[in-house]
Amino acid sequence: MRDELIRDVEQLRLTAVPANCPELEALTGHVRSFAQMLTERQGQRLPEWLDAVRQKALPSPHTLATGIDRDRDAVVAGLTLPWKSGVVEGHVNRIKMLRR
Helix, strand or coil: HHHHHHHHHHHHHHHHHHHHCHHHHHHHHHHHHHHHHHHHHHHHHHHHHHHHHHCCCCHHHHHHHHHHHHHHHHHHHHCCCCCCHHHHHHHHHHHHHHHH
């Protein structure tokens, strides 16, 4: 019962804060949209997402958008293609550790 009450109070807070802060609500929407692109591998939506980010006066997403533009092809590939570089990164980290 107490856990449910805490969850209800937390849920109310999570909905009240963005409702009272339009910037936070916009930021939350951008983060959720980007997360959806990541999880559903929808790299083709990246230009649309970047345009939406640039339309709002939020500094953090603008910084991210600028970084993405520096290597847009790689970001689109990472959001679209099924291949991962985790194994390679693991070997690189192991080699760095051995060198130290």
